[in-house]
Amino acid sequence: MEKQGNLLGLETVGLTQQGLFLMALGLGDRLSELSNGNYTLPEILKRRDALHQLINPTGLGGFKVLIQGKEIDKNKPLKGLRENI
16 A cells, blocks of 8 residues: 555655554544543443553554655644554
């Protein structure tokens, strides 16, 4: 996918794991906010489990996030790419 984007004139900005990407975007804060909401305990556990599945490195969190673009200012790094792999 990265090579195809490059062939189409896109520049690779970053490649990272989905779990790291989502945590850098604030998913950890979202997890901690669950307890402060108006949710029942079963709802909290269900939502927490769903969010954990997105960041689990042996599951969905191990998927890669590829970001490509054109004319991107490299002096302004994207928040989700703090932890590049």
